[in-house]
């Protein structure tokens with residue numbers, strides 16, 4: 001049977017627990033010196049190792065030959081506890097066993113000596129869920145338990161526990177795991193499980209897991225089940241409903257150039273794409289935060305390369321202005337206001353404020369000196385660009401190959417079968433046999449993905465348009481074939497395939 005990754009990779013010794021050194025060190029010492037408390041309380045947010053440590057502790061204090069405070073994992077007791085068939089280790093979920101009678105049955109039972117172990121251990125999870133009556137009964141139990149009984153209580157909500165209970169336990173606080181601790185474990189697990197995943201994708205999962213290792217491993221599991229190729233960052237983002245990085249860059253670009261309609265379009269697209277506008281706002285905040293840190297210290301922190309080309313256009317003052325405006329929007333969005341409207345208002349405000357700043361930027365000599373320094377090396381793509389002249393595009397196959405490799409562009413790749421492309425000034429004109437390709441390319445997120453690939457291959461930014469279309473005036477309408485084009489194309493193809501066409505006039 002398939003076992004979820006987070007269950008399969010539950011740490012079995014204190015040394016395997018990632019982070020939480022302040023907890024595991026003390027517990028190991030207690031085991032070493034035989035100073036076992038009669039009641040432990042593990043608190044902290046979910047997925048940080050409370051249940052795991054409770055199980056390890058239950059094993060360690062009963063192990064026949066512990067190794068520096070860790071359970072050996074080999075003796076009969078360790079093995080039996082591991083396979084969860086020992087009556088002396090009792091796991092109780094207080095969420096579903098929260099009545100007085102549940103606690104009474106523990107009291108009646110605990111007077112008997114354990115069957116095989118030295119200690120009978122009660123692990124009470126979600127202990128804050130006990131009813132007031134059950135807490136009272138439990139208090140008496142905790143006052144003088146027999147020496148062969150150990151309680152390990154775990155809770156995510158310690159503030160819901162009566163002080164009288166807390167004060168009778170030895171308390172350990174489990175911390176949220178840091179991004180690098182989660183990265184470390186994800187790398188380890190994916191290596192041992194032979195999961196192909198890029199470092200940037202691991203990082204994205206670690207950020208999203210927000211301190212919970214269980215969530216991080218579940219996400220890795222999900223990605224692995226859904227993705228048949230190497231898991232990359234955009235796949236993770238798509239799965240989590242986080243807009244692709246390119247859209248964030250496009251929004252920032254729109255803000256800096258004062259392109260209101262572009263920015264609003266992107267917000268609208270993201271809304272339709274994932275509905276997760278709070279996340280979008282967080283990403284834009286993170287973007288300006290990176291710029292602020294760079295401008296203030298000259299160092300890059302989690303800075304993705306493409307940031308650099310915009311970073312030089314933004315001054316420290318602008319970045320701080322943007323951040324303060326965005327913080328207000330973020331707060332309003334989180335407090336239940338109309339999220340889309342809040343973000344739109346702030347986006348228009350930013351467009352207004354920052355494009356003004358940018359216009360006067362070139363007069364500021366200080367800015368220019370920052371621009372000319374370390375940032376230069378981040379601007380160019382790593383590929384050797386093709387020498388480009390107008391006409392058939394030689395690198396189109398290379399671009400198609402990359403489209404093929406991008407899992408979200410599978411259907412586009414299929415509809416681009418036998419296609420050709422031509423370069424014309426700053427446009428790439430695509431000659432596709434199927435008009436479905438352009439239906440797909442109507443969507444902003446696909447279009448920017450393809451534009452990014454073209455950028456990676458050619459080393460220059462291009463607009464994309466269908467071949468043969470009239471010379472465009474406005475990007476939106478120009479990049480799409482008209483309805484009559486699509487219809488004609490369909491009729492032509494039907495004729496080629498000997499499909500009969502019947503014209504029908506509707507009566508209204």
Ligand SMILES: Nc1ncnc2c1ncn2[C@@H]1O[C@H](COP(=O)(O)OP(=O)(O)O)[C@@H](O)[C@H]1O
Pocket residue numbers: 005006007008009010011016017018019020045046047048049050051052053154177185213214215217
């Ligand atoms: N500190 C940690 N080190 C390694 N793995 C962890 C850690 N915390 C959680 N995990 C992973 O998450 C899963 C659930 O952890 P668990 O101990 O049940 O969390 P909690 O009881 O705090 O909610 C574990 O099986 C393990 O895979």
Ligand SMILES: [Mg+2]
Pocket residue numbers: 050051052125154
């Ligand atoms: Mg738990």
Ligand SMILES: [Zn+2]
Pocket residue numbers: 062063064065066071072073074075076077078079
């Ligand atoms: Zn053992």
